[in-house]
Amino acid sequence: MSKKDILIAYLLRLGDNALVLGQRLTEIVAAGPELEEELANANLALDYLGQARMFYSYAGELEGKDRGEDYFAFLREEGEFRNLLLVEQPNGHFGDTIIRQVLFDIFYLLQLDALQSCSDERLAEIAAKAIKEIRYHLRHGRQWMIRLGDGTDQSHQRVSDSVQHLWMYTGEMFATDALDDAMRKEWDGPDLALLKERWQAEVAQMLDEATISLPDGDWAADGGKQGRHTEHFGYLIAEMQHLQRVHPGLSW
Amino acid sequence: MADKNWPLYEVFIRSKSGLSHRHAGSVHAADDEMALDHARDVYTRRNEGISIWVVRSSEIVASDPAESSALFEPATDKIYRHPTFYEIPDGVENL
Amino acid sequence: MYTQGLDQKGKKSDGPAPVESTERLAAFQARVDAEEKIEPKDWMPEAYRKTLVRQISQHAHSEIIGMQPEGNWLTRAPTLRRKCILLAKVQDEAGHGLYLYGSGETLGTSRDQMIDDLLIGKAKYSSIFNYPALTWADMGAIGWLVDGAAIMNQIPLCRCSYGPYARAMVRICKEESFHQRQGFEIMLSLSRGNQAQKDMAQDALNRWWWPSIMMFGPSDKDSKHSAQSMVWKIKRFSNDELRQKFVDVTVPQAEFLGLRVPDDDLKFDKKAGHYDIGEIDWQEFYEVLKGNGPCNRQRMAKRQKAHNDGAWVREAARAYAAKQADKKAA
Numbered sequence: 301m302s303k304k305d306i307l308i309a310y311l312l313r314l315g316d317n318a319l320v321l322g323q324r325l326t327e328i329v330a331a332g333p334e335l336e337e338e339l340a341n342a343n344l345a346l347d348y349l350g351q352a353r354m355f356y357s358y359a360g361e362l363e364g365k366d367r368g369e370d371y372f373a374f375l376r377e378e379g380e381f382r383n384l385l386l387v388e389q390p391n392g393h394f395g396d397t398i399i400r401q402v403l404f405d406i407f408y409l410l411q412l413d414a415l416q417s418c419s420d421e422r423l424a425e426i427a428a429k430a431i432k433e434i435r436y437h438l439r440h441g442r443q444w445m446i447r448l449g450d451g452t453d454q455s456h457q458r459v460s461d462s463v464q465h466l467w468m469y470t471g472e473m474f475a476t477d478a479l480d481d482a483m484r485k486e487w488d489g490p491d492l493a494l495l496k497e498r499w500q501a502e503v504a505q506m507l508d509e510a511t512i513s514l515p516d517g518d519w520a521a522d523g524g525k526q527g528r529h530t531e532h533f534g535y536l537i538a539e540m541q542h543l544q545r546v547h548p549g550l551s552w
Numbered sequence: 553m554a555d556k557n558w559p560l561y562e563v564f565i566r567s568k569s570g571l572s573h574r575h576a577g578s579v580h581a582a583d584d585e586m587a588l589d590h591a592r593d594v595y596t597r598r599n600e601g602i603s604i605w606v607v608r609s610s611e612i613v614a615s616d617p618a619e620s621s622a623l624f625e626p627a628t629d630k631i632y633r634h635p636t637f638y639e640i641p642d643g644v645e646n647l
Numbered sequence: 648m649y650t651q652g653l654d655q656k657g658k659k660s661d662g663p664a665p666v667e668s669t670e671r672l673a674a675f676q677a678r679v680d681a682e683e684k685i686e687p688k689d690w691m692p693e694a695y696r697k698t699l700v701r702q703i704s705q706h707a708h709s710e711i712i713g714m715q716p717e718g719n720w721l722t723r724a725p726t727l728r729r730k731c732i733l734l735a736k737v738q739d740e741a742g743h744g745l746y747l748y749g750s751g752e753t754l755g756t757s758r759d760q761m762i763d764d765l766l767i768g769k770a771k772y773s774s775i776f777n778y779p780a781l782t783w784a785d786m787g788a789i790g791w792l793v794d795g796a797a798i799m800n801q802i803p804l805c806r807c808s809y810g811p812y813a814r815a816m817v818r819i820c821k822e823e824s825f826h827q828r829q830g831f832e833i834m835l836s837l838s839r840g841n842q843a844q845k846d847m848a849q850d851a852l853n854r855w856w857w858p859s860i861m862m863f864g865p866s867d868k869d870s871k872h873s874a875q876s877m878v879w880k881i882k883r884f885s886n887d888e889l890r891q892k893f894v895d896v897t898v899p900q901a902e903f904l905g906l907r908v909p910d911d912d913l914k915f916d917k918k919a920g921h922y923d924i925g926e927i928d929w930q931e932f933y934e935v936l937k938g939n940g941p942c943n944r945q946r947m948a949k950r951q952k953a954h955n956d957g958a959w960v961r962e963a964a965r966a967y968a969a970k971q972a973d974k975k976a977a
Contacts, residue, residue: 326721333957336590342738451963543725552725582964
């Protein structure tokens with residue numbers, strides 16, 4: 301892979317994570333537990349979608365094949381999407397939504413922080429902008445995790461279950477593959493082993509504050525980063541891409 | 553307390569450095585931190601602010617409209633508090 | 648300030664409410680006539696308070712229910728830009744509901760009470776939202792027509808006599824203008840697209856035109872509340888006046904788009920300077936209002952489900968806050 305191709309592929313992974321999680325959050329509009337949370341959820345989704353657009357647009361520019369953000373979002377096949385399995389998990393109940401996001405955002409924040417000092421100026425700029433948004437996401441998510449964990453017996457049970465069943469998707473974030481390695485070597489990208497340590501420490505502390513037990517077991521599902529998804533993904537993509545597939549090549 | 557509601561908070565926003573906080577509206581929240589977040593999410597989406605105050609609505613002490621005349625009318629005839637009351641003759645500068 | 652209307656339960660009463668003497672009522676009316684704003688702690692006739700609570704809560708419910716037809720297309724928006732814009736719009740609608748519930752709360756009710764009334768079917772919301780959003784073009788039609796009609800209604804409300812409602816309306820109107828523009832922009836793109844897109848736009852206009860006309864409500868002679876609301880300056884223009892204004896403004900826009908308004912009787916009266924429209928099918932309006940519209944049950948079910956699904960979350964937040972408060976006190 302050329303140095304440029306490495307950057308493009310990495311940008312698409314970043315865009316895919318943001319897009320898929322943003323899309324998941326658009327599914328729960330008008331279903332939130334309180335009006336203020338509707339506004340919060342929309343802000344979170346707008347942040348992710350905005351980040352996806354930045355990553356995709358930049359990838360398209362680098363590619364030079366005249367393909368923009370909408371090509372990457374609406375015209376790629378399932379297997380071409382390289383998002384983490386974690387972000388494509390269904391919304392479930394409010395606890396599931398919060399935990400999925402917190403587990404991802406803690407990683408994403410560390411990843412963006414590392415990318416601020418990568419050797420591509422433009423990616424570093426995008427990371428610097430996105431990191432402010434994700435800091436706010438974590439403020440929101442962390443507080444909710446604690447409220448639910450240390451709220452009622454029912455909320456504690458529910459959110460503990462959320463952590464338990466989402467845990468198997470967290471390993472993939474740190475499973476260094478060829479692209480992660482190449483990104484680190486060629487572009488001073490993140491060192492996932494380092495990120496893993498920090499992530500584990502932060503998550504342990506947050507779970508403790510929320511009175512949720514740290515799951516044991518280190519079985520990690522994977523495949524997302526290589527384009528092998530869970531069964532949920534087909535439906536997500538079908539819904540999202542529907543119009544562009546039925547009416548190809550038009551302006552909207 | 554059997555109250556089902558999250559308490560009501562009043563929200564004040566400082567729109568830019570140098571200006572005072574102004575009342576923007578209200579939000580419901582279960583606690584103070586949540587109230588700040590909600591105020592941020594609801595009232596600053598269009599760059600309306602750089603600083604937020606939230607106060608439990610029940611903490612606000614307000615003047616009673618029934619007493620308005622006693623509270624506010626006495627000030628209306630003390631016009632000598634306004635600089636325009638004073639006539640400065642032509643030729644006098646810096647006054 | 649807003650202290651009066653909040654958490655009335657448990658507050659010691661200051662004694663019996665002042666009698667609604669003719670003097671008090673006259674003094675109140677004089678204030679309204681002089682364009683003075685009535686604020687939360689001011690004396691007001693009980694009927695004024697009641698009618699405001701009804702109108703404000705209906706307005707708030709409409710915003711919240713209105714999130715649903717558009718929310719349905721968020722996951723299917725055809726471009727990322729459209730997705731973001733539509734999401735920002737729907738978010739605004741949640742915000743509008745919030746501002747309106749807030750102004751309602753200054754009148755001695757609570758958000759929970761207003762929502763309960765909606766869920767048991769006691770309170771109404773604008774029946775326009777009981778129509779289905781069937782295609783992407785509906786997003787254009789809703790923004791252009793439904794928000795357009797709403798703006799006609801809302802701008803005069805910025806000058807309504809009740810302070811908190813007027814101020815909420817000012818904030819809402821500022822945000823609403825982008826809503827209509829994005830809808831029109833969608834229609835414009837479609838009308839400049841291929842035949843399938845043009846057909847989609849025409850089809851949406853065909854389905855949303857009459858419901859939008861009906862949004863302004865029946866002619867004032869048939870409307871229960873109009874006359875008193877006008878006297879109290881809660882309503883500033885008649886239903887028919889606003890409807891006429893909407894038609895006059897919107898028909899040229901449809902012509903610009905190259906779309907046909909689905910009204911065989913539509914014609915421009917040169918002398919009057921207005922468009923005349925055909926007969927409105929009020930039977931449909933009343934059926935939809937009664938609960939027999941295509942989406943009434945679905946809209947309410949979704950709202951009810953969200954409310955129910957969220958109960959454990961709201962409770963958990965309160966429980967946590969109480970624990971923290973106890974820790975602090977200890």
